[in-house]
Amino acid sequence: MALKRRKSCRFQGRQLLRIGSRMTGAAKLQPDAGVVTAFSAAETGAMEDALRAALEGPRGANPLVGAVVIGPDGRQLVSGHHRGAGTAHAEADAIAQAAAVGLDLSGCTMVVTLEPCNHVGRTGPCTEAIIAAGITDVVYAVDDPHDPAAGGAATLRAAGIRVRSGLGADEALDLNRQWFEAVAAKRPFVTLHIAQTLDARIAAEDGTSQWISSPESLADNHGIRGRIDAILVGTQTVMVDNPRLTARDAAGNPASKQPVRAVMGLRAIPEDAAIHGDDGLAVHLPTRDPHEALSMLYSSGIRHVMVEGGSSILSSFLAAGLVDELIVYLAPTLLGSGTPALNGLGITSLPDAQQWEWDASDGGAVRTLGRDLRLHLRPQRHVALDHPPTRAAAEPAQGGY
Numbered sequence: 001m002a003l004k005r006r007k008s009c010r011f012q013g014r015q016l017l018r019i020g021s022r023m024t025g026a027a028k029l030q031p032d033a034g035v036v037t038a039f040s041a042a043e044t045g046a047m048e049d050a051l052r053a054a055l056e057g058p059r060g061a062n063p064l065v066g067a068v069v070i071g072p073d074g075r076q077l078v079s080g081h082h083r084g085a086g087t088a089h090a091e092a093d094a095i096a097q098a099a100a101v102g103l104d105l106s107g108c109t110m111v112v113t114l115e116p117c118n119h120v121g122r123t124g125p126c127t128e129a130i131i132a133a134g135i136t137d138v139v140y141a142v143d144d145p146h147d148p149a150a151g152g153a154a155t156l157r158a159a160g161i162r163v164r165s166g167l168g169a170d171e172a173l174d175l176n177r178q179w180f181e182a183v184a185a186k187r188p189f190v191t192l193h194i195a196q197t198l199d200a201r202i203a204a205e206d207g208t209s210q211w212i213s214s215p216e217s218l219a220d221n222h223g224i225r226g227r228i229d230a231i232l233v234g235t236q237t238v239m240v241d242n243p244r245l246t247a248r249d250a251a252g253n254p255a256s257k258q259p260v261r262a263v264m265g266l267r268a269i270p271e272d273a274a275i276h277g278d279d280g281l282a283v284h285l286p287t288r289d290p291h292e293a294l295s296m297l298y299s300s301g302i303r304h305v306m307v308e309g310g311s312s313i314l315s316s317f318l319a320a321g322l323v324d325e326l327i328v329y330l331a332p333t334l335l336g337s338g339t340p341a342l343n344g345l346g347i348t349s350l351p352d353a354q355q356w357e358w359d360a361s362d363g364g365a366v367r368t369l370g371r372d373l374r375l376h377l378r379p380q381r382h383v384a385l386d387h388p389p390t391r392a393a394a395e396p397a398q399g400g401y
Ligand SMILES: NC(=O)C1=CN([C@@H]2O[C@H](COP(=O)(O)OP(=O)(O)OC[C@H]3O[C@@H](n4cnc5c(N)ncnc54)[C@H](OP(=O)(O)O)[C@@H]3O)[C@@H](O)[C@H]2O)C=CC1
Pocket: 193, 194, 195, 196, 201, 202, 203, 207, 208, 209, 212, 233, 234, 235, 236, 237, 238, 240, 241, 264, 265, 266, 267, 268, 287, 288, 289, 290, 308, 309, 310, 311, 312, 313, 314, 316, 339
């Protein structure tokens, strides 16, 4: 990934860059008059690598974040990335790696794709770790909308650290554009799961569907179940499959973290349905409106939901434009008839088709899982972010961080 920059603006190994409307999707690294901030070629290279490192993490309640620390001579010393809610942030990851090999980071520059956090969530504040490491310079791409007005940058400055932002802002906004949108809309991040045959069926004519996916795909799906906040299905899936919707390992043992199990639809859930379990994690969302379902989940602290199916539910979330990430397990199996993965998106003409793009994050866009292919996609970007992230946009993180 090459950050946009013009070579002509370089002088003595440094670039003169203007940060134009830094927090908008139109933010560009442009050499020009105006607010002038200088970033060195080493910092620019480090930001490119930080953006690449960020892609190694999974999408969800937390944004993808990467960090690279460079020494006073511009050499890259260590890099880190965030591996999902509840794990070390990218800055803390890089600092921990340096500590593990006895690397002294005092006097170094931390280059990171998101403003270092200032709050105590599931992990300690990154500002504290940066200050404690003796880092003297921080360059970050975009503000963190989760922090209150005086965010991490202010804390770092108050500690005497030189802080600059806006380098790679376009790329960093694009990297997490769905996450920023979900945060601004105050709704959970939505991952849609489809386990389908080659001819896009999710169940046979008689309703049987277990299992279309390979054991490896099922294991992958259970891995996701173990790190999301909630899993959601329609009432019909509960009637037909009587699913448990728990996160389990290959031997059937429950994972340490279990998602809330949400059922969406107006019908009552049978009392003996397996989904109730005995852990109090099952909820009924008596609505057919996906917006309403998400707002019910959000108000109870859910920040990442995986929509599992069936077709009516998958279609309703897709038609409403509420899907941030799409994971399709594609089995080399043909049914020729049965329940289609989707049963209508309100599209009648090709120009109106939904367009998706391959998502290289978290292991890549296409992976082989046993005999299946795992396809990973995100909505295609049509325009710059209409509503750039602002600090006021989000409530403090609950499910994530
Ligand atoms: N292979 C896979 O990945 C999966 C396969 N499946 C399969 O899918 C099949 C079930 O799919 P399907 O029949 O589509 O049922 P769904 O599971 O999608 O549930 C549909 C029901 O949900 C309620 N509902 C809530 N919101 C909406 C909405 N916006 N639009 C329409 N209905 C809504 C309605 O019931 P109400 O009257 O209660 O409101 C409706 O009848 C099963 O055979 C199951 O095995 C299911 C999940 C995953």
